Amino acid sequence: MLAGKIMLQSGGETYRVEDTMTRIAASFGLKQTHSYVTPTGIIFSAEGTGPTRTKLIRISERSTDLKKVDLVNSISRGISNGEIDLQEASERLNEIHSMDLTFPFRIQVVAASLASGCFMIMFNGTWNDFLPAMLTGGAGFLSYVYFHRFVPVKFFSEFLASFIIGLMSFFFVKMGFGHQLDKIIIGSVMTLVPGLLVTNAIRDLMAGHLVAGLSKGAEAFLTAFAIGAGIAAVVSFL
Amino acid sequence: MDILAQLITSFLATAAFGVIFNIPKESLIRCGLIGMGGWLIYYILNGYFGNAVLATLLATVFIAVLGQQMAKVYKTPVIIFTVAGIIPLVPGGLAYDSMRNIVENDYNLAIASAAKVLMLAGTIAFGLVFSEVINQIIKKVTAYRVKG
Numbered sequence: 001m002l003a004g005k006i007m008l009q010s011g012g013e014t015y016r017v018e019d020t021m022t023r024i025a026a027s028f029g030l031k032q033t034h035s036y037v038t039p040t041g042i043i044f045s046a047e048g049t050g051p052t053r054t055k056l057i058r059i060s061e062r063s064t065d066l067k068k069v070d071l072v073n074s075i076s077r078g079i080s081n082g083e084i085d086l087q088e089a090s091e092r093l094n095e096i097h098s099m100d101l102t103f104p105f106r107i108q109v110v111a112a113s114l115a116s117g118c119f120m121i122m123f124n125g126t127w128n129d130f131l132p133a134m135l136t137g138g139a140g141f142l143s144y145v146y147f148h149r150f151v152p153v154k155f156f157s158e159f160l161a162s163f164i165i166g167l168m169s170f171f172f173v174k175m176g177f178g179h180q181l182d183k184i185i186i187g188s189v190m191t192l193v194p195g196l197l198v199t200n201a202i203r204d205l206m207a208g209h210l211v212a213g214l215s216k217g218a219e220a221f222l223t224a225f226a227i228g229a230g231i232a233a234v235v236s237f238l
Numbered sequence: 239m240d241i242l243a244q245l246i247t248s249f250l251a252t253a254a255f256g257v258i259f260n261i262p263k264e265s266l267i268r269c270g271l272i273g274m275g276g277w278l279i280y281y282i283l284n285g286y287f288g289n290a291v292l293a294t295l296l297a298t299v300f301i302a303v304l305g306q307q308m309a310k311v312y313k314t315p316v317i318i319f320t321v322a323g324i325i326p327l328v329p330g331g332l333a334y335d336s337m338r339n340i341v342e343n344d345y346n347l348a349i350a351s352a353a354k355v356l357m358l359a360g361t362i363a364f365g366l367v368f369s370e371v372i373n374q375i376i377k378k379v380t381a382y383r384v385k386g
Contacts, residue, residue, distance in 0.1 A: 016315065065260045066318050073315050111257035118251035122244060122277065123331050141258075182338075186331045191258065193330050199321055202363040206370070228337040236341045 016069075017042070020076045024089070027080045038212050039219070071096050105145070112191045113138030120187030125180060132169065132178035137188035140165040144192060158192055158226040165189055166234030185231060194223040241281070248277035248326055256322045268308060269322040276301040277326045290354075291361050294327055298365025299372075301327075306373050320366065329358040 018035045021044060025033040032047035045054035072093070079089055116137020117130045125133065143164045147157035165188045172178035197220035205213030252273025256266045276297040283293035305319030332355045339348035 016317075066315070066321070067260050067262045070262050070314050070318065074313070077313070108258055111254035115251045115254035115258070118247035118254070119326070119330075121247040122251065122326060182331075182334070186334050189334065190325070190328075190330050191255075193325075193328055198328070198359065198363075199324055199366065200317070202366060203370075206367045224333065228333070231334065232337055232341040235338055 016073075020072065023080050024076050027082065037209070039215050068096055108145075109138050109142050112141035115191055116140075116188045118187075119190045120183050123183055123186055125183035125187065129179050129184055132172040133184045133187040136165050136168045136172065136184060137191055139168055140188050141191050155222050155226040158223055159230045161192060162189055162227040162230030163233055166231045170234060189227055189231065192223075192227055194220040197223065241278075244281055245274055245278060249274040251326060252277075252322050255325050259321060261318050261322060262314070265312070265314060265318055268312075269319060272301055272304055272308070272319050272323040273326055275304065276323045280327060290329075291357055294358055294361045295365045297327055298324065298362050299369045302366050302369035303372065306369070324362060324366075327358075327362055329355045332358065 017037045021035050021042075022033055025046060034045050034047075036043040040059055042057045042059065043054065044057075045052055075089060075092055075096075113134040117134035119137075120129055120133035121127070140161045144157055144161035147160045148154065151157060166185060169178060169181055169184040169188065172184065173181045178184050197216055201213050201216035201220055203213075204216060249270040253266050253270035255273075256269045261269055279300055280293045280297040283296060284290055287293065301323035302320055305323060306316050308314075308319050309316040332351050336348045336351035336355060339345070339351065
């Protein structure tokens with residue numbers, strides 16, 4: 001159960017979560033298990049001798065942490081090979097759950113700004129726009145994370161972050177520091193684009209998890225809309 | 239020179255995205271390489287045929303097939319490799335164009351670029367699914383051979 005929760009919160013695909021839970025249960029001797037996973041909750045029931053036991057877990061917050069997905073995956077591999085017993089497995093899962101494995105925040109911001117600059121070049125931008133794109137991209141990512149801490153509404157912080165990106169790149173171009181407004185904005189916005197969500201949504205849909213796929217798709221669409229609206233607000237006012 | 243610049247930037251961009259998604263450190267370089275390969279295919283084909291859809295499809299298939307093989311070799315979830323690799327192919331620029339055109343009340347251009355965005359996103363999805371199916375067929379065929 002905890003394994004499923006960690007995986008789902010860290011951005012694993014729905015079918016992978018179900019698969020992992022069923023496997024773990026099977027290797028602990030529960031042959032009849034059913035799991036139903038959506039992006040916002042897990043229902044898992046185990047039939048054995050005695051009454052069927054069912055558990056429900058509500059997932060309220062999701063983020064992207066592929067390292068945790070990887071770790072849980074290797075634990076479940078160990079369990080089904082019989083290398084790890086129940087006690088040890090739950091200890092290790094608890095450990096993973098409480099760990100904060102993310103890269104230091106500063107490095108994340110640097111990575112975001114680097115990615116923005118590189119994307120700007122990849123979209124046929126010129127090298128003299130590299131620095132402005134880096135600055136706006138880093139600032140956009142920074143403001144996204146900070147706004148998200150203040151207001152836990154994801155779409156609102158995305159909107160504000162892209163608004164700031166638009167504003168900053170506009171002023172850079174006005175000052176003569178940046179040159180092509182479009183390229184700078186596109187490069188910087190890429191760090192906020194819901195690439196992972198789109199991919200996961202499609203994979204879930206194809207694996208037959210229609211509810212999960214559609215709801216993830218809706219989330220991705222809303223995110224894209226928030227970003228677009230933020231940029232549009234800047235472009236239309238200035 | 240131009241292609242060299244594209245290679246370096248795509249490698250850096252993909253790896254940097256890996257950091258944001260918190261991909262395990264030892265996989266970062268591999269992710270960067272996958273992203274670089276995918277982008278190279280896209281860039282060359284797009285320049286050669288002038289057909290973004292075809293280029294995206296082939297690049298996605300490349301990324302997904304390679305990602306699945308790497309996932310098997312290094313025993314990590316596939317998603318680690320595919321997500322980072324696909325990021326450069328997402329049509330962010332076109333989506334921005336269509337949004338901008340809507341704001342500027344130029345609906346004809348907006349709809350044209352929005353349709354392109356849909357096509358490209360669909361192509362990425364199709365490429366992913368397609369390679370997954372190929373992979374499963376390969377698996378089944380090899381399993382069948384071992385049995386028979």
